[in-house]
Amino acid sequence: MPANQRRLGTSSESYPISPTLENDISANLRLCSLLSTVEQQDNTQEPGDLGELEQQLSSMLSLRSWVSTTPSNAQQHTAAQSRRTSAFKKIGAGACGAIYAQDGKSLVVKVSKANDDSLWNDYKMHTRISSMFSKGGFREIKIPEVYFFVPRDDPRYFEHNPELAQAASQVCNLPASVLVSERILPLAKRTRKLLIEKYCAPRIKQAAFSDTANRDCLVRPYLGSMQGKIGGLFFSLRNFKMHLNQMVYLRLDVESMASSMGTAMAIMHWEARTDARDVEFVLGSSSKKTSAQLSLEELEKIQHPTYTGPPSYITEDFFHRSTDLWLLDFNQVRMITMDEAGVAQAVEAARINDPYLPKPLGDSDIEKIIWNAFSEHYIRAADFILADSQGLLRLPRLFIRGLIEAQEEKKKRDF
Ligand SMILES: Nc1ncnc2c1ncn2[C@@H]1O[C@H](COP(=O)(O)OP(=O)(O)O)[C@@H](O)[C@H]1O
Ligand SMILES: [Mg+2]
Structure with a gap:
């Protein structure tokens, strides 16, 4: 089957490892050298440790969780x-x-x-x-x-x-x-309320609850930052930045988010042949039909014109909302060439974007785990896409290597 007809699958049915990825371990296209060694699992906090507010927030922000509208x-x-x-x-x-x-x-x-x-x-x-x-x-x-x-x-x-x-x-x-x-629908009202309760400084909480701008709530998952803090002077739910340390605290599935971002970046680089410059990832809602829609068989059994809507008579109750990861804002995206110059352009774009992507060389286990998930899925998807152009397989690895080198330089500068 040609590479472009293969499917890039979903996390529940992760696509098979390509022969090239298997050979990777021994050949000069090594993936191992791009991964971090994880000494131990970061399992110090059990789910039971979370308070009620955090547990609710965790379930509302989990991907593909269903949330009914109030x-x-x-x-x-x-x-x-x-x-x-x-x-x-x-x-x-x-x-x-x-x-x-x-x-x-x-x-x-x-x-x-x-x-x-x-x-x-x-x-x-x-x-x-x-x-x-x-x-x-x-x-x-x-x-x-x-x-x-x-x-x-x-x-x-x-x-x-x-x-x-x-x-x-x-x-x-x-x-x-x-x-x-x-429109990417905002996160549900209950989620917004919980975000304010959890992250807003007490002295501006009331203002945050009554600010109508906070209805347009999208969350930016910053998997590349551990800097999340509570209690700043400024608070907005528009593009609310949620850092890795905060997502880990809420036990969100950051590993699967990192894997999805890896696949998305590989598609943008090697299938779309773009640098993905300045794109944004956000958690937002999707509206989906509930199962209440009548089938043709059910409808044909009804003799007279009959009300078939939701019991509440509220049109919107026909839909449920789920929390999903979305990608937006493409105005700065540029085409890349399929060579080292293209990779350098993609690395630069990733380096100067907000810290959505996991970072290499992190200190904690969770940083290493999500970096490995991101790069494995990135390489795996790129290998699929480029399967018919074996000569290009070094390029996605150069991208991952480029991110590692950029981080090494940053660490030296910060030292
Ligand atoms: N389709 C959309 N649905 C919901 N909100 C959106 C959508 N597009 C943009 N926004 C919101 O508007 C902000 C600015 O839009 P964006 O396309 O990023 O503009 P710019 O290219 O000027 O940065 C985004 O960060 C996001 O919060
Ligand atoms: Mg923007």
């Missing part, structure tokens, strides 16, 4: 659904664009703060990477669906969406180009 959330969402239009509100911003969403709608509009080219690149790279994830059947990390692009010199989109023009004119120079894509 009535007040659902009612607000349903009310917004039934109004013809609702106001656009800014839910995020970066150097490239400001992001707007409407209550009850599952899309976001990214309005460019720069020129058309940056957002057009976002559109192209988003589509490219997402189609490569689908091609490999890789679903452990989700990518928002990308819908459409509007260039700056087409005035009709803003003419048809005056509320958006009104909101965006406060931040962006209109006319501006626009990219419309699927």
Whole structure:
């Protein structure tokens, strides 16, 4: 079977080790030398040690855990659904664009703060990477669906969406180009409440509970940082940074997160042939149908028009939310060449991004465990992708080696 038709599997059915990976141990493409030796397992804290708050938070943040929406959330969402239009509100911003969403709608509009080219690149790279994830059947990390692009010199989109023009004119120079894509739903209300309870300094807790911006809650998993602390002066649930030490404390499955990130990076580098520059990983919600949908057989047994919705009569109760790992923000992504220069570009991009990826040469067992999981899955997926180009198999190993060297240099500088 050609390499590009193989599937990159899911964590529950990890794909078979390629012959090259088996040979790796003895050949000059060694993977062993890129892994850390783990002396002992970091099992000092048993699950029972967690308080009730932490246990709840742990289960709400676990990947693919199901979370039912609370009535007040659902009612607000349903009310917004039934109004013809609702106001656009800014839910995020970066150097490239400001992001707007409407209550009850599952899309976001990214309005460019720069020129058309940056957002057009976002559109192209988003589509490219997402189609490569689908091609490999890789679903452990989700990518928002990308819908459409509007260039700056087409005035009709803003003419048809005056509320958006009104909101965006406060931040962006209109006319501006626009990219419309699927919204990553915020984490559930209960999760947000628990995050504030656990991580917000007491003196600003009340303000955090009443700040509506905190409804747009996504969590950034920083597997490459042990610096998580509680009690700073500033607190926001928008892109809330959760560091490795905090995730380990909550007993989140950081090893499987690291494995998924390894596969995702390999697909971005070797299948999409990009440097994955400045991409973001976040924990967010997905909305899925409950099993309450009637089958054709069930429906044909019903004689008269009958109510078939959820017992609560709240439309949103037809859906359940799950917590998932998502990948977003592709405007800085660039193509790479399939050689040492391409690897150097990918290493530099990874080095200057926020610390989502595990780091090599860590002191604790857990840092070593997740580094090994990340690099093994990275190499394994890259070997699959490049199976028909044996001459390129050294490149993914050079990427992993490049991350190790970058970390060695950093340690020397910090010494
Ligand atoms: N599809 C989306 N769903 C939900 N929130 C989003 C989405 N896209 C972006 N955001 C939020 O907006 C922020 C800024 O968007 P981003 O695409 O990163 O802009 P920039 O390219 O300017 O950094 C993100 O960090 C995230 O919090
Ligand atoms: Mg960004």
